[in-house]
Amino acid sequence: MSAGVELNRPSSPSGGFGGNIGRLAVRLVIYAFSIFVILGPLSSLILWSFAEKWFWPNTLPQEWGLQYWSRVLEGKMAEALTVSFGIALLVTVLCIVLCVPLAYMIARYRIPAKPVLLLIFLLPQAFPQLPVFTNAMELMYRWDLVGTLTGVTLIHLVGALVFSVWTMVSVFQSISVSLEEAAVNLGASRIRTFFTVTLPIAVPGIIASSLLVFLYSLDEFTGSLLIGSPFITTMPVYMYNSAMGYEMQTASVTGLLLMIPGIILLLLMQRFMKSEYMAAFGRG
Amino acid sequence: MPNLNTAATAKGASSSVIRFLAGVLMIAPATLVVIGLFLYPFAGSLIGSFRTEAGKWTFTNYAYVIETYYMDLLFTIFICLISLVLVLALASLLAGWLRLKADPFVEFLFKIPLFVPFVVVGHAMRVFLAPHGTLNSLLAATGLFNPDSLPGVAFSTLGLIAALVWKNIGLTLLLVMGAFRGINSSYLEAARNSGAGGFRLIKDMMIPMSWGTISVAGILTFTSMIGNFSIPAMLGDAGGSQMLMIDLYYELIYRQDTGAANALGVISYLASLGAAIYYVKKVAKS
Known part of the structure; x- marks a missing residue:
């Protein structure tokens, strides 16, 4: 050497x-x-x-075909697909509306009891979700939210909020305060400064964070299984049900469909990925 | 701390009330959702674990859970520790190699697990590693193995470990690589010039210099493995010891014993305290 x-x-x-x-x-x-x-x-x-017939010990499927892929567009799977994308979209929009102002306040202002507020949004990342969600389920039974779209959206929203507050705080912290001070000194109101100076600079970061929130909601399994059943079936739950029933092809098609958005996202934002954004993804 | 507040202090009391209300309006909704659907149920599980169905204070839930599930508890910790050691070792070696020879292809490959949902990882491992799975049919096709004597690992311990390692390698690699990239090249060059090979550079320089990041990555990964429900749920019955979260689900859904389920939950919180302490310290620092 x-x-x-x-x-x-x-x-x-x-x-x-x-x-x-x-x-x-x-x-x-x-x-x-x-x-x-x-x-x-x-x-x-x-x-x-793609396997229409595959029996052990053949190395490759005996018959290939698109039969199981064509089922995506009909029946239960199409329904699960629509439900999942609908909920993910709703969760993403709610997250943007709720988190942008909150993250901006955390990043810029002195808030009373700020450490407490920070801990409220950090501690959920530390503990397992299942035992907490089982207790949330009892609350939701009381409010008749189990098995409803509202219930599933809310349980996704908890995890999504925690995740998106942190990514958005770091987006706003990376924007220089002097830009805002310049606008305020020139006579712009604080609200105008936010909408014409800060927000446009923050948009790429907000989009990145929202895409990850979308993906989180799409992939969420634990909460959906507990709160959604028996009426609301998201894609991951549908996949779980078909795998438990040994419908290998259906489960594999669903699994691949669930992977596609993530892979696209990975290709798009490879270079922008920061580890602190990703920490919340190590959960399930 | 930037102070934008001063700009408007002179405008009188009424505007400060309005600003206070606006602030509350911005903070409250998200905070209430997290309090109502995470912190309140969290407290509920703590309290519920010490209560009977009838509402009496008791330790019987813990006695029952520990008597019934102590093997599963040890099994869970064992699986998570082995997976953790494997993830950290693999991530450190790969990150070290990538630090020395930038290789976008390998780096990209190992980022894929980050974006593959847990349930899909579980299912993929099941299909890949089952007794009649794709790995075994591939091995049988080489003609070197008798197809009926090949072990099926999917429903056993190895399948769980493989799935947990696979899913967590993405994030761990990202964290460790961040630390390794922060090491000044001149240190590595100096060591290189005095004859250290690639492996020695990783073992004796990069890992010790990044020990902080590696332990944080370890704590976060361990917690996420303990609390993971999707992967053991997808890999199904091992027939034998189960992961803690599966026991919890079983107690709740099939035995409808919320006290026992909560006691198992609290035990899993205790196992996650490392991560909680890390986050508290993080807030204390900022």
């Missing part, structure tokens, strides 16, 4: 011939490992979604 330094020059091998082969081998092993580990399970879903 040579002592060549190539920390920031990934494609400039400076070692001898043996070193090059060694490095290439390491890279190839890592590629093979990554592709197998990440794409292996996912490709199983793709195979199953």
Whole structure:
């Protein structure tokens, strides 16, 4: 091995011939490992979604077809798809309306008992959702919200709010106060300053945060299963039901449909992803 | 702290009342939703765990839960610890390698799990690792293995670990990579020049220098694994020990014993205290 330094020059091998082969081998092993580990399970879903007949021990499906994909557009699955997207859209809009002013206040103003307010929005991230949601379910029984769209939307909203407040606070904190002060000094009212100076700068961040909220609601399972049943079936719950009934193809088609928005989002905002935005995604 | 308040202080008492009301109006709705549907039920589960159906104060819920589920509790902690060690080791090695040789393709691949929903991960692992799953039919197709003697890991311990590691690798890698990228290249170059190989750089420099971030990532990942319901629910019956959240769901839905379900919930809160302390410290700092 040579002592060549190539920390920031990934494609400039400076070692001898043996070193090059060694490095290439390491890279190839890592590629093979990554592709197998990440794409292996996912490709199983793709195979199953096109399999009309697949019996063990055939390596590949005996009959291929689009039969299960065509069911997306009809019946129960279409219903689950509509419900899921509808709720996700509603949750996203509610989050924007409620969180933009709140996050702006947290980022800019002195609020009495601010640490308490911050903890209210941070602690839900620390604890498991299931035991809390089972108790929320009892409350919702009292208000007749179990099995209703309102109930499911509310339970999604809790997690979504916690997540979106934090991302939006960091969006507003990244905008320089001096811009706002300049506008105020020139005689603009605070409200006008917010709408003509701050908000336009914050829009990309707000959009990024909203897309993640949309995805959170689309993927939410625990709350939907508890609060939605038996009348409201979202996509993840539909997928759970079909997998439990060993309908492998239906479950795989649903799973792939659930993945598509996330993959699109990943391609779109790869470069803008910050780890603090993502912390709330490690939950389920 | 920027003080925009001063601009309007002279406008008199009535405008300050209006501003106060406007502030309350902006803060209250979101806060009330989180209090009403998270903090209040959270308190409810604490109280409920110490009460009988009839409303008497008692420890019987805990006695019952610990007697019935102590094996499951140990099993859950065991699964989460093993998964955690694997995630942290894999993330550190990958992040170290990516720090030395930027590789957008591998980086992209490992971000995919971030955006795959938990339920889908559970289902994908089930299809992939089941006794008659795609991995085994692939192995059988190579002709090196007898298809009927291949182990099926989906419904067992290994399947759970694989799914938890798979789902959490995205976030952990993102956090650890952030820390590794923050390390000044000149340190690494110096070590390189005195003969350290890639693995030594990761083990003796990057990991010790990023220990803070790695432990935070570890605490958050561990909590999320303990509280995860979707993955064990999707992977189904292991026949044998269960994850804590599955026991909780079972107590609530099938035995309708809310006291026991709440006691299991409180035990899971205790296991998540690390993350709670981290967040409290974070607020204290800001």
